[in-house]
Amino acid sequence: MKIEDVHPMRNPLELAIRTPMMNKIIDHIEEVLFDHDSGTCLLGTHRIGKTTAMLMIVEYLNNRENRLAYCHYFSADKLEKNTIKQMYEIFCYQENIQTKVNAKGLDLRELIIHRLLDKLIISGGSQIVLLIDELQRLNTQQLDALASLHDIFRRLKINLCIIFVGNTAPSLKLIDVTEDANNRLIYGRFFENQKEIFGIRSKVELRKCLAEFDRLRYPEDGPTYTQYFISKDAPSDWKLASLTDLMWDVYRKDFASKIADKHRSWGMKYFISTVRTLLTYYLSSYWTEEQDALRIMISECMKRSRIIPERVRVSA
């Protein structure tokens, strides 16, 4: 059975926009690749769109013309035994490699090496970028195994650049462990160079994000996302980006103060939810250009995106 093609705005899992943060991450990866570094670490709080950004970056890096490297995405997972072999098995599972029941860790590693080499050779690149998402799910032994993998590729004169992406707080705990003298090797390879990922932090960034909805089209030769949903009463050249000032103002005044201690930026999950509701419901059904009305609409959308957590507390 197949889920029918629907507009990406109706399916948030399909909706991905190129954010200014993403450009910064790409620049950072390019610098790392230029120096043939062994790895780097990208950390960010929850719900800021790390995974979506990484998937987009992988697609972008693999499809660009002057390809620097083959980029491979792997999402770390934790099952009943958090062993090295299990990490390899999960990798094989994600890659659709059916492993033998009695396959040893060495055999699995060989499968992974060959898979990465195959992809690299077909892509024509000279380096491999292994983007490992959910760093916090790994342990030091597994990190050590990844360091060995890097060494194997080094012997083949190929740089395997491992980029870890993780949730800041739990990942930092793991990184702290690697700072220990026994695990210093891991720290030196992958965690000396850390970079923080954010959501939207400024009006400029917000404008760029909103402009994406005025740029992206569905289908490819169809109307822009904004044009697709906006009411017929709206001017034909109306842009969603024109709401930047108002939206930023609402966010700063009504919401930022309530979430500042946790997120320090507007998480992409909440931003996307806000824009989806605004476009597909309010601006589609209740078109207006009145600032007050728009302000109420935006505020309502933000609230509906659950940017402010709601907790149940037991009364004393």
Added chain:
Amino acid sequence: MNFGLALAKPGESSLGLAGRLWQANLGAWRFDSVFINQRIDQEIAQNHRKEFKGIGDDAKGLDALKAFERHHFPDQPRANLPRYLKTTKAVRHCFVCAQSRYHSIYFNMPWIEECPIHEGPLLIVCPTCNKQWPSADDVHKRVCETCGIRRKSGSPTRLELFGSDEYEVIRELDVFFSQEINIGKPEWIHMRHLSTPRIDMFAKTLLYPSVLVAHLSEKGSRPRIPEAIDPSIQLCQHKRFKFKPAVNWNEYICDEKIKKMGQIRQKAIRSVLKNFQKLVDHPLGSCERDEGTGRFKCIDCECHWQISSAFYEYASRHNPLASYYLPGIGKERFLDPGLVQVIRDTRSERFFRVPDSIQWLLYELDIKSCIRRLALQLYYSNPSKRSSLGIDQQIEDDVLCASQSPYTNYYYFVIEGDYCHLYYPNEYDDIYFFEFENWLSIMRSF
């Protein structure tokens, strides 16, 4: 399925490709009885349908993978060897290459005597387990440190060979066979008046170095690549004809042509008998006969008598070319070789019409090949003559037996622009019977 592209080497044979795939999928593929082609087809259908879409749609198994690699790496030279140069009964292998699971298509060519990479001998059996080398289908069933995929000592990775320059010598062969030489494929007339059996014999490859040397010498340069070829190798006879398109080439062999074929048979048989007489110090046919068998006691007289009585001088649809019986060998019946009327240029798919003079020349070469075979059988079956000629080696049973085609097709067509070159060995013209080694090499299908 991993493709093991990191282990890919130039000139890889099907066995080499299978070995490479097994190496890259050891942790995934079970050592069961599924054939490699079936295994690959299953993998493609289950996991790689998108990647293989539109690439060699008709190709299956190993061929599909070869098409996949051709698609992704179009600049890599790939040998365009005629089928008869690739097929063989016995697989030859280099000991060192076998350990790293590499096998080249060139190893099976008998004129390559040693591994171009490691300069070791090319062996017919594995020196470790003393069995014949495995095929692509059963390579995974072997438990042998040298020729098997399953090894008691584990499966060391071959990745250390990644990016190695060792195999560049094989790439040069690939370049040569894919770009520098274009072999034309002869088409015989099959049918109607004359039955014309033809098989592509691997023995043909024995002549191959001579063709290369002769062809490239004409162009003013000795061949750069086949360094394994003896530089003193004898050049072939050479004829050249210009391209004329062959229209309706599958022609009927008319009565006039049949008559001419008879004349050529006569000419060839008489020329052989005449040369034969020169080698013998007494009049042929004058010696005593054995009372029991009725055969000549003298091998030369017997040979002379057999040749003159076994061959039919007149071509017709009812008569074979030759028919005779030899004790120890059996009954032999050679059908007419037919005429080579057309040469197909497999690259441009053009059909060259072969001029009549060349057709007759080739017909004569084939007739002489049959006569020589008979003489060889007679001499070889006579131990005294064999030892006097210094033939002490044992010939493989099937070299002289009736199952082998007498037409060795020991000639080659190389196409160059609008010209087609015909090469054939000098041995065809020198019909002396004492050069047994030459004969044997022609008869032997390796």
